Amino acid sequence: MKDIRDDLLNYEEFERKRDGSFYLKAAALIILVVMLGVYIGNLLFGENSLETLLNLQNQREVLQKKTDELKDENARLQRKYFELKQIALPDTKR
Numbered sequence: 531m532k533d534i535r536d537d538l539l540n541y542e543e544f545e546r547k548r549d550g551s552f553y554l555k556a557a558a559l560i561i562l563v564v565m566l567g568v569y570i571g572n573l574l575f576g577e578n579s580l581e582t583l584l585n586l587q588n589q590r591e592v593l594q595k596k597t598d599e600l601k602d603e604n605a606r607l608q609r610k611y612f613e614l615k616q617i618a619l620p621d622t623k624r
Contacts, residue, residue: 574580 572579
């Protein structure tokens with residue numbers, strides 16, 4: 531009879547440990563999922579996010595296009611300036 535009682539007590543202790551272990555694993559899993567969600571949210575919407583990267587790439591394209599337009603305008607104005615300077619030079623030599 532004592533053996534059965536000891537076995538029953540051991541089994542109950544085993545069940546308590548197993549239940550505690552289950553809740554510990556479940557809590558750890560929940561914490562891990564929440565942390566992963568925060569990390570992914572930060573990647574998508576944070577300061578160093580995908581949205582920010584795409585906006586910066588778009589801004590870079592716009593600035594590159596504006597730079598090319600200004601270079602073309604500068605070349606055109608330089609040609610005009612030197613043409614006017616060439617016309618003005620013979621007048622000053624007289």
